[in-house]
Amino acid sequence: MSADDNILARVLRRQARERSEHPLLVCDQERITYADAESRSGRLARALITLGAGKGTHIGLLYPNGADFVIGAFAAARIGAVVVPFSTFSTPRELGAQLVGSDIQILLATAGYRTHDYVARLSELLPGAFDSDARAADRLLCPAAPQLRHIAIDYAAANPRTPGSAAPRPELPDGPEPRDGRIGLFGTGRRIRDIGELDPLADTVAEELLAAMERDVDAADPLAIIHTSGSTSAPKGVVHTHGGLLGHQHNLNEIRRLTPGDRLFCNSPFFWIGGFGYALLASLLAGSTLICSDATDASATLDLVEAEKPTVTNGFAAGVAHLARHPSFAGRDLSSMRRGNLYTIMPADVRPADPELRHNMLGMTEAGSVVLLSGDDSDQPEHRRGSFGKPAPGFDTRIVDPGTGADTPIGETGELYIRGPYVMQGYYGRSREESFDADGWFHTGDLVRVDADGFCYFLGRRGAMIKTAGANVSPAEVEKAITKVTGATAHVLGLPDPERGQIVAAVLVTPDATVDTALREHLRQELSAYKIPRRFAAIRPADVPLLAGGKVDIQRLGEIFHA
Known part of the structure; x- marks a missing residue:
């Protein structure tokens, strides 16, 4: 790996020179080339400089997968700022805690996504932040987020009438034009700055300054703070450098043989490390094309995959299961997909007969x-x-x-x-x-x-280990055995027991919420007796309780046995 490949700005400029019109990202109706990504992120970077951003500035991103996320992340990284993505699943409490905990100074966000109205949420989290007496020289001064100075909202992306919108999003009320041209009205009295108002500011910063700031970025400088998904504790902000994150993706690309000719379909969110590192940064380094979708309609996602012909897949298998259940799936031509782990939607000739006999990650x-x-x-x-x-x-x-x-x-x-x-x-x-x-x-x-x-x-x-009568039981081992026997997804947990300490329990996810009465007998061929669940329950896929991060809420799942 060359020294020019361990700093994001250098990788982006090189790829824009070598494959300017090659698509970097295809996300539903959006399509950006490497040249687009370089020019658009460069312009946004110059605008951010006028807001005081530079090396070490923490810039938050609240976007779903798509061009806005990519441009915002690249713009921040180019000037040495630290990219801090926020989950679109975040509850108001989580978003507020992470804004403060990660010392966000500038926040770039979409106004809304699916059922989430982020404008209303920010107004609630930051009371009085946009009153005239809370501002000084066009900066926010708010005790609820003491380091935050600027917010820019993309209102157009959240308007359901916008061409290319993948799903209806909250319609935002109109307000009077802002008097100062920068901070205006919220839907109910005040409005955060529109991100489009940043664009003219770029003209006040010379290209030479941007280039100089890019040269000042080192491989050891922080590139991103990525929050953990918070499945067992509160999400923590994980700091990664340019050299560390890019160097690792370079090695992983060699192992999985990702090349400029590949088109990677990935359903991992960009705000988590799988989407940010193993999909977005990996594609940038390889010079390949990244394909993703925010569509809620399975047919629309299948249309995209069939038309764009990805060669590689990666992500969460459970997140594409609904695609295989769509009535049109059997008639689709998805033969382009030859490698990856989204087996459910891959062609039969490359799909394993038994996924447990393929290496997992x-x-x-x-x-x-x-x-x-x-x-x-x-x-x-x-x-x-x-x-x-x-x-x-x-x-x-x-x-x-x-x-x-x-x-x-x-x-x-x-x-x-x-x-x-x-x-x-x-x-x-x-x-x-x-x-x-x-x-x-x-x-x-x-x-x-x-x-x-x-x-x-x-x-x-x-x-998560279950301690039953002095023996340790791995939930993952039991879940795999149940899936092997039944073909159904299973979630295994420990329930309190006065004699054994805990007993093993399993919840199967089945279309009709039923459990085969002979399952315990079948499992005797796969598991030691103490590992076989003593209690079973079943629920339908739509009833599986989830945490805000999209993972299964094991605590709530256990309540099934107390109903």
Whole structure:
């Protein structure tokens, strides 16, 4: 990897020179080339400079997948600012906490997305922020977000009448034109600055200044603060540098053979590390085309995939299951997809008969996306069932007994520790000692075992292990066994029990919310007796309780057994 590939601005400029009209992103009706991305992000970067942005400025992005996110992220990174994406799933409480916790100074956002009205939400979170007496020299001064100085809203993207809108979004009330041309009226009295008003400001900044600021960015400078999904605790802001994040994606691209000729279809949100690193930054480095969709209509997404002919897929398999259930799916030509992990929508000739015999991947925000993987797309022998591949280049690993702190023998379960140049710098706002041990190891909380050939097997989260009558049970192992026997998705959890401490329970997700009465007997061929759930329940897919981050809410799921 050359020195020019470890800083985002240099990668973008090079790709814009070498493949200017090659598409970088296709998202529903949006399409931007590498040249578009370079010129548009450069113009926004110059406008941000007029607002005081520069090296180290924290710039928040509140956008769904699409060109606005890409342009905003690239613009911030080019001038050395730190990109801080926010989840479109965020509750008002989460958004407010992250605005303050990540010290956002400038926020770029869409006015609304699907059922979310972010203008109203920001007005509620930042009371009085846009009153005239709360501003000084066109800056926000608000105790609720003490570092925040500027907000720019894209009203057009949230208007359902806008061409290319993938889904209806909240219609925003009109207000009088702002007197000063910059801060105007909210829908109910005041309105945040429209992002379109930034564009003329770019003309006041010379191209030479932008180029100089780009030259001042180093590989060791922070590129992004990516929040964890918060499935087991409050989301934490993870700091990654230009060199660390780009260097890691470069290595991963070599393993999965991503090239300029590839078209990657990904359903991972850009605000999480899988979408930001393993999809967006990976595509930029490879010079490939990234395809995504925000459409709520399965038919529209299938139209997009069929027309754009992706060659590679990646993302959350559960997020495309509805596409395979659409009545038109059987008649679609999706033969272009030859590699990837979205098996449900891939052609039958490349789809595995048993996904458990293909290497899976383990990713985490703290590792800058995928940390365990394999470039071997073929079916594996039975003894390698459930493999997650091997550690990615650049990662030192240990498998440690949580009780003793000693390395575990081959085949024994332990916690995965990682260390190396691509691991995060730390959690924003926390000391290094809170993130790493004295020897620099990050304790992932993931329980794994390693076989004699060095292949890793993910068994679950350390805190999720079920302790029943003195024995440890991995929910992931039981879930896999149930899926193998039934074909249904299963969620396994521990329920309190006065005699055993906990008992194993399972909730199956089935169209008719029923459980085969013979399931326990079938599982005797797959699991030791103490691992077989003592209680079963079933729910329909639409009834699965979810957290704001889109993951299953295990606590609420457990309430099914108390109903």
